[in-house]
């Protein structure tokens with residue numbers, strides 16, 4: 001298998017499918033596409049306004065009828081065959097009839113309404129990934145911030161140890177910059193979720209070249225803030241602990257030189273609630289917005305360079321990592337991912353590790369399972385058992401909770417979404433149900449569109 005541009009083979013496998021969107025984002029100057037220093041995965045932080053424009057234009061070019069501000073709240077089902085969906089928007093409630101329905105709600109809302117069976121959370125206690133609210137912060141004096149971080153007195157090993165212990169006590173264990181890696185074969189180890197992996201010379205060069213900055217953390221200052229009683233306990237954690245410090249390790253500079261565009265994605269306030277229950281979602285949103293105000297107060301008051309910083313916006317909806325997972329014709333397992341299993345009905349090739357965050361808020365419960373080689377997502381995972389004319393795309397396909405840690409990654413969701421849409425169109429055109437669709441026809445069409453389904457050393 002060939003690699004491209006120095007990337008590892010695993011990540012070449014996942015990048016192929018989103019080339020079109022990335023290219024359009026680059027053309028519209030909505031991303032730097034330079035990745036994160038020291039991070040082997042390929043990610044593009046992007047300007048969300050440019051992304052919205054790019055996607056609008058792609059819809060127009062594809063002659064898609066778009067209905068914004070529309071909520072699908074029910075499925076029209078006859079004899080276990082989905083015939084359409086019930087939607088509501090400014091024009092009132094409506095029924096949309098369809099030959100094939102694709103549920104891309106991320107929560108399997110339509111599948112659940114149609115009576116498809118599903119599971120939520122890990123098997124042992126039903127706990128699932130937390131939800132999170134991203135925020136963008138502007139008005140940061142980056143040079144002043146970097147000067148502050150560079151010139152902070154260096155801690156002795158003893159002081160660092162003490163800091164780690166205090167973080168453990170107040171923020172849920174773990175300590176320092178490390179989280180626990182649990183592998184399925186029983187190995188335990190530690191890996192860094194961020195922090196300063198680069199020398200200051202490299203960071204300064206990144207700054208000059210407009211790359212994403214990885215800056216050291218603010219644990220010391222944040223612990224002081226917690227001790228002074230400024231921070232509320234973490235919502236939904238399995239015991240009383242406090243949120244971690246806002247992070248600077250992925251400091252996306254979307255537009256150089258314009259402070260308004262300088263932003264930090266904290267993503268720190270992963271909180272725990274049922275992400276299919278609107279009352280719980282709303283309570284969590286109120287908590288997360290309050291926490292954002294506490295973050296910005298902390299940054300304004302305690303961190304040089306942030307004196308005039310302000311929240312540009314918080315995301316308009318809560319970010320969900322996990323909710324319903326359907327029971328499909330095949331359930332992708334952790335072993336499938338770890339072993340890099342290949343399936344005759346592959347519709348997406350994935351290289352990402354199963355990244356299962358702590359489901360309790362307690363550090364050290366993070367699972368990171370690296371696949372031996374890229375693994376396949378079979379078409380059967382998109383087909384709910386016992387229901388016809390319905391395909392499920394995105395993070396809620398049929399998988400166990402560890403496999404979800406890999407499938408939920410955006411490139412994989414995009415690949416699965418494209419496969420679901422293509423399968424729906426082919427099924428409708430050929431007059432067959434998605435369950436009966438000839439997998440070879442689907443695979444040929446996906447490959448024609450640029451999908452990477454088979455590696456060079458793989459027999460079809």
Ligand SMILES: Cc1cc2nc3c(=O)[nH]c(=O)nc-3n(C[C@H](O)[C@H](O)[C@H](O)COP(=O)(O)OP(=O)(O)OC[C@H]3O[C@@H](n4cnc5c(N)ncnc54)[C@H](O)[C@@H]3O)c2cc1C
Pocket residue numbers: 070071072073104105106107109131132133134267317318319320321393394395396408409410411413
């Ligand atoms: C804070 C956070 C950080 C993350 N970081 C990363 C990362 O670094 N890299 C990575 O690859 N992944 C990351 N993820 C995971 C990734 O973003 C998600 O798993 C992925 O977006 C899921 O894609 P999806 O298409 O299944 O669902 P979504 O992206 O959630 O899309 C579902 C869409 O359907 C709409 N919808 C939902 N219900 C209905 C309904 N009933 N009617 C009409 N519309 C509806 C929603 O509004 C939404 O637009 C992160 C997630 C979060 C929350």
